[in-house]
Amino acid sequence: MPTRAYVGAAIAVVAAAAIALSGCAPAAQQTEQTTTLKLGLANAPQSFDPAQMGDAGNMLQYAQAVYDSLLHKAPDGTIEPWLATDWKYNDDNTELTLTLRDDVTFANGEKFTPEVAVANLEHFKAGGGPQGSMLAELESVAVGEGNTVVLKLSAPNPSLISYLTTVAGLQVSMEGLENPDLATVPSGSGPYKYDADGSTSGSVYSFEAREDYWNEDIVDFDTVEIRVLEDPAAVANAFASGQVDAVPASVETLAQFENTSAKIDTVEGDWSGFMMFDRTGQLAEPLGDVRVRQAFNYAIDRDQVLETVVRGYGTVTTQIFSPEDPGYVPELDDAYDYDPERAKELLAEAGYPDGFDVTMIVYSASPADTLAVYAQQLAEVGIRVTWETQDLNTFLVSMTTGKTGINPMQFGAKGGWEMINQLIAPNAPWNPLHDQTDELTALIEEVRTATDDAAQAEAVQKVNTYVVENAWFSPWFRVASPYATNPEKVSVEMQYQQTIPSLYNFSPAE
Template sequence: MKLGPKAAATALTVSAALALTACGGAANSGPAAGAAATALTIGTIQDVRSWDPAQAHVGHVLQPYQAVYDTLILREPDGKLSPMLATEWKYNDANTKLTVDLRTDVTFSDGAKFDAEAAKANMDHFKKANGPQMAQLASVQDVAVVDADTIDINLSTPDPALEYFLSQAAGLMGSPKALGSEGIKTEPVGSGPYVMDKAASVKDSQTVFNARKDYWNKDLQKYQKLTFKILADITARTNALVSGQVDATILDPKTGKQAEGAKMKLAANEVDWQGLLLLDRDGTKNAPLKDVRVRQAINYAFDRKTILDQVMLGQGTPTSQPFGKASGAWTEELENHYSYDPAKAKQLLKEAGYENGVTLEIPSIQNFETQISVVKQQLADVGITLNVGAALTNTFTSDVAAQKYTTMFFSLFQGEPTVAINQIISTKALYNPFKNASPELDAKIEAVRTGGAEAGKLAQDVNKYVVEQAWFAPLFRVNQMYYHNSKVDVEPQIQQAVPSIYNYSPAK
């Protein structure tokens, strides 16, 4: 079934989290005809928790999944949404049904055919698997097979972010023969440009992929061998890049100086915001957080520019809002909504009845030790005690969902309005685990979801609400410092901390 011209798509993306059997397809692996006789090694922060595509996360961890799993929709470096396994897609007039036309020439690495039944099986599995990005399909009521190469995705409510999500975790397509099996947790089975070399891969050390023979899109298959080296420690990543063990990796402003001294090239873009997530806004486990004056006091406690200059060497922009400039929801008036005003912070705490102090508990996070130390000191200056507990682990997404943390220092991407809403604001969002809501906010969110081309402007009201209600305490948007050597050309991915794997190519 052919759809005719595809609907115009909105674009954008997210920040940070954690990992088959022989049917994975060694028979299909090996140098691909036409693939460049080169290898690419990428330094990454962490290994994947499970190779089941329904357990995929985004941010830094999406890259390895892209090696083995195609998505329904491809997100270009500038955010444009283009065909991949889906050739065309179009909404009905009510924006409650997305009809998707699919390729007919694609197979998975185990020989299974990609078709409408396979696409439905993947989306059904994603909805049931309780993965870290399950909210991406929260609006999907069901998926219906129209014919061999067409599906209807029926929505319970319009969701302008759906097309974007189909370029992310929710769009990853695995072999229907392997979905739900034990084997796919350790060895992926997809239709992507590479297949895992399991013998050469070592958990939490490196994952190696070989170009897949007969891959349908040679333009995206630029290397014969692709290796991800897992290097959680930033010093180790820096040394690996400078010494030539990896070709590209993400660093920070301080380690970037060493990389620049070694003639490494920088591909930088402002993606994430860093700050506190004040998750328990109803005071379920930490009563003071129920009072908006306490949350506002936390915001007034921070000298954002000084923290940015001292900790990030000025690489970023101070901000009080969780939506970024490219989203349409950003407004100038909210950029400095919370100025540095410790006296006002103390007064608000007094008015709320907490002049004797408030205690916040947060987990520690590797590589954020300096930021957390400065935040702890500035909160202490206004009478707020920040206790730093055990470090986040590979199960942190399930821990967040289980309301283990009432507050977190974290880094989150500033995506398009509906994507950010689905990630941090709606009652189904991973980073709204206490499901905080209000009739006023619900109405504003609904206006965004049904606003079509006006979604960005309407999301300004959502942005204003969460800033004034101090749902978060953003400190600054940071420049993602992504470095690479002269052997590889790298194009940054808009609103994404690390590039998609399609954005790397041998240097010309």
């Protein structure tokens, strides 16, 4: 099994363009350390229970404040020791032994031990949450010799080490695991402790630095404050007024940052397009025909969408894997040229010469002019769209619980097996209807059982080719996602394959 599961790929994906906006002021030399890190995110945490958390960047900063993970992912994607100081597989990659630190305490004073780690992994496995597939192959976990835990797997999991850097590896105190209110009352060993008195649920979340934290080198702020900014139009105003010093921006609202001190970094990798949740016609009968799904791909003028929707910040593509991923196939970037006549032919062949009606759910803050572009291009080939708006959390739940057959969205970049395990595999959280075919299942198994990097890359490329040819998705472009920081207050190092940096990547401006 490859040792890095693709996460150690070159950091070239992080453009870190540091776009110079007109009117930007130069960073001032600070005489005092910034004591409060003021962040903005698009939504509130759905839960502080790791077993019920999503893996999206909007969730990770909340989690990283209060929880430590077993392993750590550096900004360049390299996996490093954290609560686990070493890790080793057996010969057939079905048993993983983690050696743990013995000097870590939780915020409530409890000691971190192998028994606690076992309880957390069992809790996550049994939780049935949105990221439960991360530990799908985990058969058992037990305390091993010395200060170790041993994970036994039913089959190799090429991304297990990576998953232990994120929600599957987060560690809650035993008191927290036994607390029925864990969803709202976190209890971890992380660098900060949740300040309930200084927080307002759904609006502002405050975290105070722990004086007894085991890794004091990463605690650069006395307080972390995360403000929820669901309305994209409010983001620039919050930044300009000093309510936040670092926040994900949208391409549509970048102009609003021009008269602020913002430094804009970009990360290209996330893909935007139609997520086809229904490939068997369970919710939307036409989608069960591959010709209809291919028609969606031919119907979209990707160059126009790229310019109109994100002002050219990105690269046109028809595949979900990014160039830095070994599963990337260059020829698949233009597998579907814009060809509305071909789209109409395919619809007619599938039995829809007059097109059909389809309902898509969208986030309530989605720009109306953007939706109009999508609807217009589809209408030209006979696909008539009705939009159903939902708030962000409802929108996310609908997509992962089989409530929608197709809708536009932006999905985070993942490497190789992680992309497969998140979007494609039968038990993937973003494959809620469990679509599968015998051919694809066999290709996925080739990825799982690959014994070296070259073999795994070849296997992922086969999966990639299959899902493109069978139109499992309709990608339009890889977006260059902007992230705004106030260089007078904070510095940040962007994270490989994340549009929102990890909490550990921030430091006070010098």
